[in-house]
Amino acid sequence: MFASSYTQYGSPDVLERIELPTPTPKPNDILVQIVATTVSAGDWRARSLTMPKGLGLVGRLVFGITEPRKQILGTEFSGVVVEKGANVTSFEIGDAVIGFPGASFGAHAEFITMPANGKVVRKPDNLSFEDAAAIPFGATTAYDFLVNKTKLQQGQTVLINGASGAVGSACVQIAKHIGAHVTGVCSGKNVALVKEIGADNVINYRGQSVISPTDTYDVVVDTVGTLSWAQAQHGIKVGGKMVLIAGKTSDMIFGGIKAKLAGKTMIGGVASEAPDILAAVVQLAAQGSYRPVIDRVFTFDDMQAAHAHVDTGRKRGNVLITVAQPSNIEFVA
Ligand SMILES: NC(=O)c1ccc[n+]([C@@H]2O[C@H](COP(=O)([O-])OP(=O)(O)OC[C@H]3O[C@@H](n4cnc5c(N)ncnc54)[C@H](OP(=O)(O)O)[C@@H]3O)[C@@H](O)[C@H]2O)c1
Structure with a gap:
């Protein structure tokens, strides 16, 4: 072969x-x-x-x-x-x-x-x-982080940084499937795509600040590693969560403690590759709720x-x- x-x-x-x-x-x-x-x-x-x-x-x-x-x-x-x-x-x-x-x-x-x-x-x-x-790489990562680890709920607000990547585009669609209100972050050339896959709002990171103190979310997801905890914390509601699918090393190590001190939660680590997650995302794709x-x-x-x-x-x-x-x-x- x-x-x-x-x-x-x-x-x-x-x-x-x-x-x-x-x-x-x-x-x-x-x-x-x-x-x-x-x-x-x-x-x-x-x-x-x-x-x-x-x-x-x-x-x-x-x-x-x-x-x-x-x-x-x-x-x-x-x-x-x-x-x-x-x-x-x-x-x-x-x-x-x-x-x-x-x-x-x-x-x-x-x-x-x-x-x-x-x-x-x-x-x-x-x-x-x-x-x-x-399907597998992006969607199982998104599913495990949003559904299993974060327990994202219907009606919650979520910001997804890197919404046009393999993982981010799956996060947008799975968060919408759950019934969350989704804000996606990407550059200008991907704004239409991120809207098309379901985002309610899109932030063009080249022209707008991603985190502003006036817009706070239940969950902030970073799939790129460009949002530090120092920045992101201002966009997370008290009791809310930051999901570090990709992130800075210092946040991976100390983010949990810093988040706890601020009354918030940091979720990181490695996505599970369990077979039942693959089965779940393939089913979502078959029923039209997810399209890579x-x-x-x-x-x-x-x-x-x-x-x-x-x-x-x-x-x-x-x-x-x-x-x-x-x-x-x-x-x-
Ligand atoms: N923790 C885990 O278990 C786990 C599992 C799987 C993957 N990962 C990690 O997740 C990360 C993402 O994987 P992926 O497959 O989604 O990567 P990817 O598809 O290569 O991501 C590319 C996307 O990132 C966007 N991007 C680049 N710079 C950006 C910025 N400053 N702000 C917002 N968006 C930006 C680009 O959009 P624009 O062109 O519009 O900028 C592009 O569409 C990787 O680092 C990967 O290693 C972690």
Whole structure:
């Protein structure tokens, strides 16, 4: 099979197309031929070892001390089951699926094996393979932070910084689905998009201040890392919450204490990759309550260019990679 691999950290130039043996599924695994995948912020961090200031060592501990531990990136995919292990009863060969290897990576390849009872679900018929591949990374992060960790409620007001990114655009839509009143923050070129996906108000951070003492929210979510606690606290109601999906290192470490002293709560950490969250967001997409925003679509051979676009930090939603045409997939019985 073909795959995109890297053996040293760096710019997109470190990526190369290689050939590897196609993996054989273990008794509890399925083998999936990938139709589409994405280049996510997770791929960008792992490839470039870009971490919040002061957390470089943490990055190396997570991704590999001297060189990358996982040499094939790719956090999410859609595809078709082409082979299954002897114990697998929950999937059939030919099933269209959505998978979320997440921090295990491995989706920038022609094939991937996944535990059948893991982070993989059937693709609803009303979702294209392209949309399906772009669901897991952004939407599971948004769902876990807003629904599970923050317990965002109907009628609450929420400010979402970075509302046009993969995570931010999912936050806007999931917050609207919950029934919150959403203010999204983005640059001018993305104002129309952020309105279109449901935001009630949009702040253009280039022309307006994001936080003003006159507009306070129940919840302030930062998906970019540009809102410090020192700033954001003035926009949070007493009893309200700041959600740090991306943030400054000092706020990650001391924000909880500072927030508590101000009668507020800081929620941070890492999003759960639990399979039930993937199932929940795919269901939201199937019922039309969530639609991943697709920015550009690249071919597999344009992997370096796709990474370079993600490296700008300005992508709109998700950057897609097409890997195979579903009509060309032969099922291995
Ligand atoms: N804690 C966790 O478990 C977890 C999980 C997943 C992701 N993350 C982190 O979440 C972050 C976001 O991920 P992502 O996939 O959403 O990234 P992304 O798609 O690359 O974000 C790009 C978006 O950020 C916006 N942006 C850039 N600078 C901005 C600014 N100063 N103010 C407001 N918006 C700005 C851009 O909009 P404009 O072009 O309009 O500026 C662009 O649309 C990453 O740092 C990622 O590592 C954390």
